[in-house]
Amino acid sequence: MASQINHLFGHISSPKSVEKVLSELPMPVxxxxxxxxxxxxxxxxRLGYQAVEKILGEFNTRHQGTGDCTAMGTAGVIDGTKCVQxxxxxxEEFLSETATEPIYGLGRIEIGRGQFGSGAGCxxxxxxxxxxxxxxxxxxxxxxxxxxxxxxxxxxxxxxxxLPDNLEPTAKEHPIKTISLVExxxxxxxLLYNWYFVTVASGQGFYTDQYGRIVLDDEGFAYPxxxxxxxxxxxGFDDSYKRPGVICQNSWGDCCVGGKRYKLPKGAFFIDxxxxxxxxxxxxxxxxxxxxxxxxxxxxxxxx
Amino acid sequence: xKKILALVLCLSMTxxxxxxxxxKPSVNVEVTELTQAGKDMxxxxxxxxxxxxxxxxxxxxxxxxxxxxxxxEQDVGQVVNLIKKCQVDLGxxxxxxxxxxxxxxxxxxxxxxxxxxxxxxxxxxxxxxLFHEFALGVKSKAESKSNGKPN
Numbered sequence: 147m148a149s150q151i152n153h154l155f156g157h158i159s160s161p162k163s164v165e166k167v168l169s170e171l172p173m174p175v176x177x178x179x180x181x182x183x184x185x186x187x188x189x190x191x192r193l194g195y196q197a198v199e200k201i202l203g204e205f206n207t208r209h210q211g212t213g214d215c216t217a218m219g220t221a222g223v224i225d226g227t228k229c230v231q232x233x234x235x236x237x238e239e240f241l242s243e244t245a246t247e248p249i250y251g252l253g254r255i256e257i258g259r260g261q262f263g264s265g266a267g268c269x270x271x272x273x274x275x276x277x278x279x280x281x282x283x284x285x286x287x288x289x290x291x292x293x294x295x296x297x298x299x300x301x302x303x304x305x306x307x308x309l310p311d312n313l314e315p316t317a318k319e320h321p322i323k324t325i326s327l328v329e330x331x332x333x334x335x336x337l338l339y340n341w342y343f344v345t346v347a348s349g350q351g352f353y354t355d356q357y358g359r360i361v362l363d364d365e366g367f368a369y370p371x372x373x374x375x376x377x378x379x380x381x382g383f384d385d386s387y388k389r390p391g392v393i394c395q396n397s398w399g400d401c402c403v404g405g406k407r408y409k410l411p412k413g414a415f416f417i418d419x420x421x422x423x424x425x426x427x428x429x430x431x432x433x434x435x436x437x438x439x440x441x442x443x444x445x446x447x448x449x450x
Numbered sequence: 451x452k453k454i455l456a457l458v459l460c461l462s463m464t465x466x467x468x469x470x471x472x473x474k475p476s477v478n479v480e481v482t483e484l485t486q487a488g489k490d491m492x493x494x495x496x497x498x499x500x501x502x503x504x505x506x507x508x509x510x511x512x513x514x515x516x517x518x519x520x521x522x523e524q525d526v527g528q529v530v531n532l533i534k535k536c537q538v539d540l541g542x543x544x545x546x547x548x549x550x551x552x553x554x555x556x557x558x559x560x561x562x563x564x565x566x567x568x569x570x571x572x573x574x575x576x577x578x579x580l581f582h583e584f585a586l587g588v589k590s591k592a593e594s595k596s597n598g599k600p601n
Contacts, residue, residue: 241568286524444564444565444566445526445527445530445558445563445564445565445566446530447530447551447554447555447558447564448551448554448555449530449533449534449537449544449551450537450544450545450547450550450551450554
């Protein structure tokens with residue numbers, strides 16, 4: 147494993163925390179509530195990242211600087227959800243991308259109660275519950291907290307202190323309504339086909355070169371190798387191809403080299419079905435549904 | 451002949467010295483005559499005193515200059531907040547002349563600035579130009595009320 151990427155791994159495997167979160171959810175495991183969409187993705191293709199490209203012009207590949215990968219994957223899913231909702235004609239607007247630092251802080255402190263101490267990282271379950279219970283902030287200046295641009299230092303700080311209390315009411319205006327655990331490839335592609343996005347947290351690693359870049363084969367698939375305690379997110383799939391696979395979006399900037407199929411965003415690559423099943427079986431990958439977004443605000447100019 | 455040559459040489463040298471971006475057409479055309487927006491604003495403050503007009507002139511004129519250049523405000527909502535602060539600083543009593551709001555809302559809506567959109571250079575320019583026109587309308591009204599008071 148290239149040393150350049152070691153500090154970016156921040157997924158903590160904690161089955162206990164997953165069970166705790168599941169016990170508090172009305173729809174804990176997706177497969178039990180999948181009837182309406184079951185088998186809808188079978189044999190199909192969905193390039194869900196194109197929804198983001200359509201709204202933003204270019205996919206907003208993130209570039210993490212510390213072990214906050216759980217927040218990165220979560221924010222990616224929320225941004226994808228925002229874009230799909232806008233394309234579906236909801237009266238919303240994409241004002242700026244979802245800020246990752248508050249998600250990290252909320253997951254570790256407000257939900258995780260500081261149980262991970264001074265080390266980096268969080269569980270997929272805790273950050274998922276964080277955005278459901280406490281909501282989200284976006285990239286802008288808030289009172290006492292400038293989230294305009296990503297800061298790894300800010301992520302580390304909020305990861306130790308949590309979100310400042312004065313900002314919790316603002317964050318709560320923009321939560322994710324539903325989170326559910328996703329456990330297998332078949333459920334996953336049904337979700338992706340219906341324009342949902344899914345976080346993926348596991349210990350599965352992939353082959354990287356000496357510079358820490360993920361090396362892809364001729365068909366754009368990453369080679370499974372080693373162990374990465376890492377969270378990313380799924381943005382599409384191709385189940386029609388001779389080699390079924392899912393599109394995984396990483397948060398290390400333009401981090402892939404090698405072959406490519408489709409015009410995937412920077413930092414995205416295919417993972418084989420069997421490997422995806424193995425990753426999901428670790429039971430910390432989540433689908434997020436319905437973001438309470440940003441209504442277009444009318445400005446009252448009757449101020450004179 | 452020597453004079454013509456010297457002139458041509460001088461012009462060509464000056465041309466070389468001036469960076470090409472200086473030849474871009476000016477976007478801000480000085481408004482010398484009252485536009486309809488200016489006239490409407492003047493009518494809206496018909497009942498205002500000369501002193502009120504001075505305050506409003508400072509408000510609109512200052513905002514027109516500031517909004518064009520400032521990079522601090524990122525969206526239209528922040529401009530509105532800025533205006534409220536300026537009103538307090540200038541001691542302006544909000545609501546004193548309700549017709550100002552009617553005129554402002556009418557023109558702001560026609561420019562599509564009644565939603566909280568990002569404040570890009572185009573939006574800045576639109577607000578700045580409108581407030582400049584308002585300021586000239588107020589100035590004109592003030593002049594009609596001056597009765598020999600200093601400008």
